[in-house]
């Protein structure tokens with residue numbers, strides 16, 4: 251029974267992550283997620299079910315299209331591995347509780363926008379809007395915090411990044427601003443501020459390393475979405491402990 255259930259859960263997350271990856275790859279290009287059916291981006295050859303097994307197909311085909319042999323971006327299988335692992339991690343971290351209504355969609359959102367941002371430097375409006383509506387309705391049914399905390403979250407996430415965008419004149423993309431408004435609606439203003447703080451910290455360190463090792467030039471844009479996603483993930487799962495540790499070590503109580 252245990253084995254059957256585990257297999258079911260793993261297959262469910264594999265299929266879900268495959269779907270989220272299709273969303274991440276197609277929506278920014280203005281394509282429909284159902285039509286045309288899965289095809290090679292180079293030769294447009296329609297892919298058969300055997301070419302579409304998550305992760306396994308990529309390994310078996312050695313990263314090349316079966317039909318035209320052109321290389322397939324490593325972001326596709328990595329995106330699926332990342333999404334599946336994070337969904338599984340979330341499930342084990344949260345357990346079977348109502349919090350899964352927040353946790354799974356939040357992780358789904360973060361994975362989807364990370365892949366889109368890495369591939370195209372776009373965080374799609376449609377994805378942001380979908381999850382914004384979802385979380386604003388969900389919190390009428392299930393909300394660990396007062397509803398006002400979520401409304402303030404929109405302000406804390408979206409407002410703060412908008413302010414930075416205005417001050418820095420384009421240092422922050424519109425997609426980043428909207429994403430953090432959605433995160434605010436999902437987890438409330440306190441954890442949203444922490445998410446942004448962690449994202450800036452990690453983004454700053456990584457940006458600095460990339461500059462010093464000459465992987466990027468000063469003017470090269472580095473997509474900030476993946477850092478916002480990582481910051482949000484850390485704040486969501488360990489935020490309370492981080493704040494407690496901070497207060498304890500820095501302020502002594």
Ligand SMILES: [Zn+2]
Pocket residue numbers: 290291292293294295315316317318319320
């Ligand atoms: Zn091809």
